[in-house]
Amino acid sequence: MKTALLDFSLDELKEYIKELGEPAYRAGQIMSWMLRGVELDDMTNLPAALRARLSESAEVGVPTVARRLVSSIDGTVKYLFRLSDGQCVESVVMKYEHGNTICVSTQVGCRMGCRFCASTIGGLVRHLRPGEILGQVIAAQRDTGERIDGIVLMGIGEPLDNYNNVIKFLRLVGSPDGLNIGYRHISLSTCGLADRIPRLAEEHLPITLSISLHAVSDNERSEIMPINRRFNIDTLLCACRDYFDKTGRRISFEFTLIAGKNDDSVHAARLASLLHRYFGSEPCHVNLIPVNEVKEREFRRSPRSRQFCEELCRLGVNATVRRHLGADINASCGQLRRAEGLGDTTGGIASDAVTDEADISGAAVHTSALYPRSSKSKKKAAAGASPDRTEAEKTPDGAEED
Structure with missing residues (x-):
């Protein structure tokens, strides 16, 4: 798998270029081209040898x-x-x-x-x-x-x-x-x-x-x-x-x-x-x-x-x-x-097609277990119970349903 250069910040790209034995300023040239959607072979101010070397192991990756x-x-x-x-x-x-x-x-x-x-x-x-x-x-x-x-x-x-x-x-x-x-x-x-x-x-x-x-x-x-x-x-x-x-x-x-x-x-x-x-x-x-x-x-x-x-x-x-x-x-x-027929894969909320980065399928998380509330959050939340059991459910005076 080739290295995706667009994933790099400028500083990271400089380190990558220096590891190839090239001067750091080449990274700025490459970044300028990439931000315009130009692929490696067309970066004309880079030496041909460097372009060829980069193309062997890396890609810009603009879709x-x-x-x-x-x-x-x-x-x-x-x-x-x-x-x-x-x-x-x-x-x-x-x-x-x-x-x-x-x-x-x-x-x-x-x-x-x-x-x-x-x-x-x-x-x-x-x-x-x-x-x-x-x-x-x-x-x-x-x-x-x-x-x-x-x-x-x-x-x-x-x-x-x-x-x-x-x-x-x-x-x-x-x-x-x-x-x-x-x-x-x-x-x-x-x-x-x-x-x-x-x-x-x-x-x-x-x-x-x-x-x-x-x-x-x-x-x-x-x-x-x-x-x-x-x-x-x-x-x-x-x-x-x-x-x-x-x-x-x-x-x-x-x-x-x-x-x-x-x-x-x-x-x-x-x-x-x-x-x-x-x-x-x-x-x-x-x-x-x-x-x-x-x-x-x-x-x-x-x-x-x-x-x-x-x-x-x-x-x-x-x-x-x-x-x-x-x-x-x-x-x-x-x-x-x-x-285009590209959304017919198997997956959904319980999908194991990728490694879970966020736990979305476990038991319900109570607010107090998530993080310490700020005093303002406590004050606002204390004004009522769960949204399923609040005065907000009642139709206000003068309100009509269509």
Whole structure:
């Protein structure tokens, strides 16, 4: 197996080059080429002998474009990238007035088992290396000829299930020696590996943490997100509150609206009550997402996105409805890979296809066993019992169900 040079920081690349008996400055030349997606044979300012020697034992490893779809509506570009071992992942480039944002994948497949998600249907094949995540950004910049200004780790895979590789990717992509994308323009989305959130706070990376919440009670969340049986809502939100206390970074909560499941006024009131209980007047944000309809799933898109958003805002919760970009190309991750017949592997939440990096299948973890709560977290959590047994379940005066 060849050494993947994109996995290296500049300092690591210098050490690698020096071990080959070459001057350290060659590493800077190689890094400059790699960040433009250039393979070793085409690095013209390197001696031919060095290029040949490197090619024998190393590779850059930028993924190739297996398929490319462009939205005629808004210019969104969806990629199916082929990795060096033949596996495929998806990325989506979204164009905004302020710049371009890419949604990247962090795993080939996913073992979290979320019932509304296409990415998890085939289970987990393997984790992506740091350079394979970085390579998606580089390949997209090379293909579009435009700079990527922001990154969301919301593609195929659970980022915190591939923790070490994702953290190294973040350091590589944000480094002045790398693509130098500002951390405040990077969002990481997790389905709720609560034991990794305190660790993430200690990394001192000022990224935005997004939580895939999608339900307001443990019973409802466990039904659609098996990870909740391991880390329930109280454990997750206490970890989120501690993350906010340690980093000062506003947390975003993703809430997929499913018709007839979680889109009525009662759920809006319960969601507002839940966030007020753990965060009080501290800033947080709810990103409402109309569910992506997948033929293998029974969930249907809610017609109440706007009403639900207005109800949250009236209850003092900052909320927006996510723009549905690339609607004509099925831009949500996981769907193109499955359409190509690449998501039909055996896996899922109990998969043993890879070595477990995060324990997601054991007994439920109580909050007190996870980490010492901050005083603020204790105060917020003490305001009520489990989310399944709270006043938030009651319909507020004047609220009506559609």
